[in-house]
C-alpha cells in the first residue's frame with residue numbers, strides 16, 4: 001500500500017466514523033424520552049441481536065446512544081459529539097488522540113459497552129491501579145445501570161478473585177497485571193487455576209505509555225533455578241587439578257582457556273563420560289569451561305574482589321567496585337566455587353513476553369491518549385493501529401511559547417525560579433515539569449530558599465498525587481512534578497485562575513521524546529481554558545550531553561562563542577530530540593525482534609500445554625508416545641506396570657508429568673533468549689549476526705527440545721511406573 005492509499009483509506013475510515021456519529025446524534029431525542037426501564041431493556045435486546053449475527057457496526061448507533069443517555073442519567077455527563085467520534089474510532093481498533101481534559105474516561109464507556117455485549121469480556125487497561133479502581137467505580141455505575149457486570153483486577157487479588165473479575169462483562173485492570181496474568185495462566189497445572197478467559201477487546205488508556213514507553217522492557221516471571229552448587233564445586237576441583245600447557249592452554253589475546261587432548265582425557269575420566277563433547281554433555285562442558293575461566297583468566301583483586309562471603313566485580317577501567325553486579329551465565333558461580341564462598345542460587349526466566357506481542361493477542365485492540373501522532377508510524381507498523389487526532393470540544397486557547405535558550409543549567413534554573421516567583425506573586429497557578437527526580441528536588445530546594453510555597457510530586461504514590469495535581473490549578477498553587485506524576489488526572493482551574501491567565505506550564509528541560517513534552521504542555525488549556533507553556537533549554541542539558549555527538553558539541557561551542565542565534569538553537573534542540581527518539585525506536589525494535597523469535601515458539605508451547613491441560617484422558621497420548629519412541633514392548637511393559645493403579649490417579653500423574661516435561665524444555669530456552677538479550681554486547685550481537693541467525697538457532701534448539709520433551713515424558717513415566725511397582 002502506498003502512502004497515498006493509506007491516506008485515503010484513513011480519510012474514508014474517518015468519514016465513516018463521522019457518519020456513525022451522525023446516526024448516534026439522530027437518536028438523541030428518542031433515547032432521552034425513554035424511561036429507565038426502556039433504556040435498560042436495550043441491553044438484552046442488543047445482546048440477542050448480536051448473538052443472532054447482527055454486525056457490531058450495525059448495532060453501534062443504538063448501543064452508543066444507550067450508553068450516552070445512561071451516562072447523562074447516572075453521572076450527569078452527556079458525551080460530546082467529539083467524544084462519540086473518539087468512541088467510534090476506538091470501536092474500530094484504532095487510536096484516538098484526545099487532548100487532556102477532553103474526557104477520555106467517558107469516551108471509552110460507549111465502545112466498551114458495545115463490545116461487552118458480545119459476551120466475551122471487554123477490558124479497559126490503565127497504567128496504574130489507582131486509575132483502574134477509580135475508573136471502574138466511577139464508570140461502573142453506568143454499566144451496572146445498563147445491567148452489565150463490572151470488575152476490577154488488581155495485583156493483591158487471589159486467583160479465585162481475579163477469575164471473578166475477568167468473568168465480568170467489563171474488566172478494568174493495569175497493563176502489567178494483565179500481562180502477568182497471561183503468563184501465569186500458561187504455567188498452571190490445572191485448567192481451573194487459569195484466571196483469564198481469552199483476550200477479546202481492549203481499550204488502552206494512555207496507550208503511548210503502555211505500547212511505547214514500557215515496550216522496552218518485557219514482562220518476565222523468574223523463579224529459582226536449579227541448585228547447582230555441587231556441579232560448580234566438582235568442576236572447580238577438576239580445574240584446579242590441571243597442569244598448565246600439559247592439560248590446558250591459555251590465550252590472553254582472545255581471552256580463552258582450552259583443554260588439550262590430555263586435559264580432555266582427564267575430564268572424561270573424572271566425570272565418567274565416554275566422550276566429553278557430545279549433545280548430552282553440553283551442560284558438563286559448560287561447568288568445566290566456566291571453572292577454567294574462573295581459575296585461569298579471572299584474577300582476584302583485578303577482575304573481582306572477595307568481600308564478605310561474596311564476589312564483587314571490579315570495573316577494570318576505573319578500579320571501582322561494582323556492587324550488586326554479577327558475571328552472567330554461570331561464571332559468577334564458578335568464581336564463587338573457586339574462592340569457596342557461598343554459591344548463590346541462579347535464577348531462571350520461567351516465562352517472558354513483550355507488551356508488543358502480548359497486546360497483539362487481542363482480537364481487537366484500541367487506545368487513547370493525549371499524545372500519539374508523533375509515533376503514528378510505529379503504531380501502524382507494530383500494531384496495525386491508525387492514529388486519529390480528534391478535534392477538541394472547544395478551541396484550544398493555550399499559547400505554546402518558543403523555548404528559552406540558556407548557556408548553562410545554572411543560568412537556566414535561576415531564570416525558572418525567577419519566572420515562578422513572578423507568576424506566583426500575581427497568583428497565577430504554575431506547574432513545573434522536570435525530567436528527573438533529582439532536578440525535581442533541586443528546584444524544590446531553590447524555591448524554598450526564595451520562600452515560595454509549593455508541592456513536590458515524583459510519581460511515587462499515584463493516589464496521593466492525583467489529589468495534589470487536581471489542585472494544581474488553584475490560585476497561587478505552585479506544583480513541581482516529574483513528567484509521570486499524577487498522570488491521568490486532569491487539572492481544573494480554581495476560581496479566579498482563568499482571569500490571571502490560566503495554568504502556566506514551565507518545562508525545565510526537553511525530554512528525550514517530543515511526545516512527553518507535549519503531554520506536559522497539555523496539562524494546561526483543557527476544555528478551552530486559557531494558559532501557556534514554555535520550555536527552558538540549556539546547552540549542558542542531559543539531552544545534548546547524551547545525544548548531540550561530536551558535531552553537535554561543535555554547534556554548541558559555536559553558540560557559546562556567540563556565533564549561533566537562539567532560533568538556530570531551538571531548531572538544533574528539535575533535531576537532537578529527533579535523534580534520541582530514533583535511537584529509542586531502534587531499541588524497542590530490537591527487543592521486539594528477539595521476542596518475535598520466542599513468540600512463535602511460545603505459541604506452540606502454550607498451545608501444547610493447553611491441549612494437555614484440557615485432555616480428559618491423557619493415557620492415549622502417552623501410549624502413542626511410548627509406542628513411537630520405545631516400541632510395542634515398552635508399551636506392554638508400561639501397561640502391565642500400571643495395571644493396578646487407580647485410573648483417575650494415573651490420568652492425573654500422566655498429565656502433570658507431560659506438563660512438567662514441556663516446562664523443563666521450554667524454560668532453558670526462554671532463559672537462553674534472555675541471555676542473548678541481556679548480553680553486555682547486545683548491540684554487537686545484533687550488528688554482527690543478522691537476527692535471522694538467532695532465529696535459526698532458536699528453531700534448532702527448539703526442535704531438539706521438542707524431541708527431548710517426548711523422551712522426557714516417556715522416561716519420567718517409566719520411572720514413575722517402576723517406583724510404583726516397587727512400593728506395591
Ligand SMILES: Nc1ncnc2c1ncn2[C@@H]1O[C@H](COP(=O)(O)OP(=O)(O)OP(=O)(O)O)[C@@H](O)[C@H]1O
Nearest residue numbers: 077078079080100101102103104105106488489490
Ligand atoms: N461530556 C462531558 N460532560 C461533562 N463533563 C465531562 C464530559 N466528559 C468528561 N467530563 C469531565 O471532564 C473531566 C476530564 O475527564 P478525564 O479525566 O476523562 O479527561 P482525560 O481526557 O482523561 O484527561 P487526561 O489526559 O488527564 O487523562 C472529568 O472531570 C470528567 O468528569
